[in-house]
Amino acid sequence: MRTGALGHVLARRMLPAAPLIASLLLAIPPRASARAPETAVPPGPELPAPTEFAAKDRPGDTGNAILVTWKIPPALPPDARIQIRRAEPPAYDWKDIATVEPGAQRYVDSSAKDKEVYRYEIRLVSASTPDTMGIAGASGPPLVSDPVASHDNWFRxxxxxxxxxxxxxxxxxxxxxxxxxxxxKIFIRRIAGLNAIDEAIGRATEIGKKVLYVPGIQSMDDIQTIASVAILSHVAGATARYGADLDVPNRDPLTFAAAREVVRAAYLSEGRPDLFREEMVNYITYDQFAYTAAVAARMVRERPAAIFLVGYFFAESLILAETGQSTGAIQIAGQADPTQLPFFVATCDYTLIGEELYAASAYLTREPVxxxxxxxxxxxxxxxxxxxxxxxxxxxxxxxxxxxxxxxx
Amino acid sequence: MRRVPLLVTFLSGAAIASLFFIPHHKAQAVNSKLLEWTLVVYAFALILGSLSLWMSHAKKVKKRAEGWPYSMVTLVALLAIPGLGIWKGVGAGSPVGMIYDTVNAPLASSMFALLAFVIASAAFRAFRARSAEATLLLLTAIIMMIGRVSIGELISANLPGITEWLLDVPNLAAKRAIAIGVGLGAVSTALKIILGIERSYLGRS
Structure with a gap:
């Protein structure tokens, strides 16, 4: 009775404060209800939680990727893994997206879509570690990230x-x-291969044989080919001056078009357009070894006095250089790729090694710029x-x- | 008129270089579009190349120059293969596919196989001990060759380790030195081309 009376009195006194209490109760975050049903299961205490967990838009990318990072706690079992799950708020339908080595300390979710909001959850799992019930397959406490969305970036x-x-x-x-x-005044060291260009063309002129210039097998999008075409310009200028015959077989159509214009311009600038013939710069084929066979055959049949192998070469480098060597021609090679350089060094009289190829234009013209x-x-x-x-x-x-x-x- | 190609080079070079730092999909779309344009230019250049091939071989056939029957084969192939490709397709089992598999592929393999022989002859010439450097090269080559085959380990258990050291230390150091020089040279050349300082590739006038 007293209790009932007291309750009645309390109820009457608290009545004006009821809306305030209700507001306070609503303001408290609904912790249990915000968690996914799966995460409500008490985790096994055997495995600790990772630390410094964060999920954010991967910086400086093209979008559609979220970067998940964490730090691992010490003394983990050897088979411990990080289980990563993802949900799209407000729903908490967690989906496994990856299980990774904890030591990676980062994971990029490339399946994310731009402007869609996600939350990520990670936890440590170990198949061999027993849980609180003594059954193998323990998992650590889950960590849930803040909502995150990916987007495009303007700077990498x-x-x-x-x-x-x-x-x-x-x-x-x-x-x-x-x-x-x-x-x-700028000093530039002597580059034997470039000094030998005039010597080689002079020799070809003396014995009345042609100069063969192979500008590699790559297209004009390769910087070595551009450097080679620049050297071709000087070689063509020299053949025009001396009146030697020039042959430039091509594998790439774009290089062919550029090489033809360069040779034509070189003959014009030397005042010998009469010596220029269209077939000096010719196209053979796009097939690597068919091209190699054709150029090697020309070396053997026509026995050029000077051979230039300048540009980007692959497996055909040694076949061409060795065939040229067997004909007794002066060979000058130039290549920036270290994998093919030894072949040229072993078989050619002069080799432009690495950056010497790019220095050729400056060396030959001596232009101060x-x-x-x-x-x-x-x-x-x-x-x-x-x-x-x-x-x-x-x-x-x-x-x-x-x-x-x-x-x- | 010479300024137009220089301007095109500058604009496209600067755009492509800056796209390396801009990941935004709109910028990358521009990049893809520019690469598509390259393919179009490439197709036109291929027509030019085919015409060059046709004209040089047709001239040989017309003049009955030395080896003209081979030029005839080239001309027939140049007409027949694209014709067959348009008529019957180019997939597996098509006449073009069969010609590729039975003629082109074996010939290319044979050409590639020549590499074994030219490596032997080049090595023979390179490894002649005519100077101190060549002797050093010869000794290194002997260690490398023996250390990389099974018998090397039987001769000395240290040989494979020595070959690994040769590859990973002196060889890699030299390769990296070349790579740094090449990288700087390539950037410098690209910069000179973009700014119109290097114009040799456009032809002299």
Missing amino acids: LERTNSLIANILFICLILGSISAARSGK LLGSMRGQDIAKGIIMLLGFLGIVAASIGIPWSAEIFKTR
Whole structure:
């Protein structure tokens, strides 16, 4: 009775505060109801939870990807894995999307769609570890991420270092070109292969045989082919001056079109358009080994006095160079790819190694502007060597981020 | 008029270079479109190439030059294969597919097989110990060749390790040095082309 009376009194006194209490109760986050039914199961205590879990739009990408990251706790069983699940709020229909090694510490969900909101859940699982009931197959407590959506980006953040390096290099090259324009004398070391060009063409003229120029087998989208076509321009100028015959067989149609125009222009600029014939620059085939067979056959049948193998070559490099060697021609090769270089070094009289191929145009023309760019390259190389040395020191004394800042992705 | 190709080169070069840093789908769509245009240009260049091939061989046949019957075969093939491809298709089992499998592929394989012989003759010439450098090259080659086959491990258990060291340390160091120089040279050449400083590839005038 007393209790009933007290309850009645309390009820009467609390009545005005009822809306306030109701609001407070509503304001408390409905923790149990926000969780997926599966996550409500108490986790086994055997496995700890990962830490620093986050899900976010993968920075600097083309969209449709979410980056999930975490840190692993110490002393995990060897078969421990991270189970990753995804749900689309407000529904909590969790779907398994991946099970990965915990050590990866990151996972990219490439199945995400732009502008759709997701939540991610991760937990540690181990097939061999017993759970609280003693049954193998324990799992750790789940962690649920904040809602996240992916979107397109306008800048690839992970390439910032590459952008900075490129800007610096461009400034260096332009600065060197500007210095060269002002009349500063620039030393350039002797490149035997390029000095031998005139000698080889002179020899071909003397014995009345042709000069064979092979501009590689790649198209004009390859920088080596462009460098080769630039050298062809000088070779064609020399054959026009000396009156030697020139033969430029091509494998790529675009290279063929560019090479023909370059040779035509070289003959024009030397004042010998009468010596230029369309068939000097000719197209053979797009097939790699059919092209190789045709060029090798020309070497054997026509016995050119000078052979230039300058550009990008693959497996045909040695076949061509060795066939040319067997004919007794002076051979000058140029290649930037280290995999084919040894073949040319072994079989050719002169080889333009790596960057010498790109230096050819500046070396042959001696134009101050082009020489200036070479000086810029050399300064950049010096800076890279210095950075390499500093990197060795930094890695040796244990500065982990030193290697990271130079990584390009 | 020379400025037009230079302007086209500058605009396309700068655009493609900047697309390396822009992942947005609209920018990448521009990239794909530019690559599609390249294919169109390529197709026209292929017509030009085929015409060059036709004309050089037709001239040989007309003049009855040395080896003209081979030129005749080339001309017949140049007409017949595309004709068969248009008429019967180019898939597996089609006449073009059969010609490719039974004629082209074996001939290409034979050409590739020549590599074994030319490697032997090139190695013989390169490894003649005429100087201190050539002797060093010869010794390295001997170690490499023996260390990379099963008998090498029987001769000395250290040989495979030595070959790995040769590949991973001196060889890799030289390759990386070349790669750095090539990388800088390529960027520098590309920059010179984009800015119109290097014009040799356009022909001199």
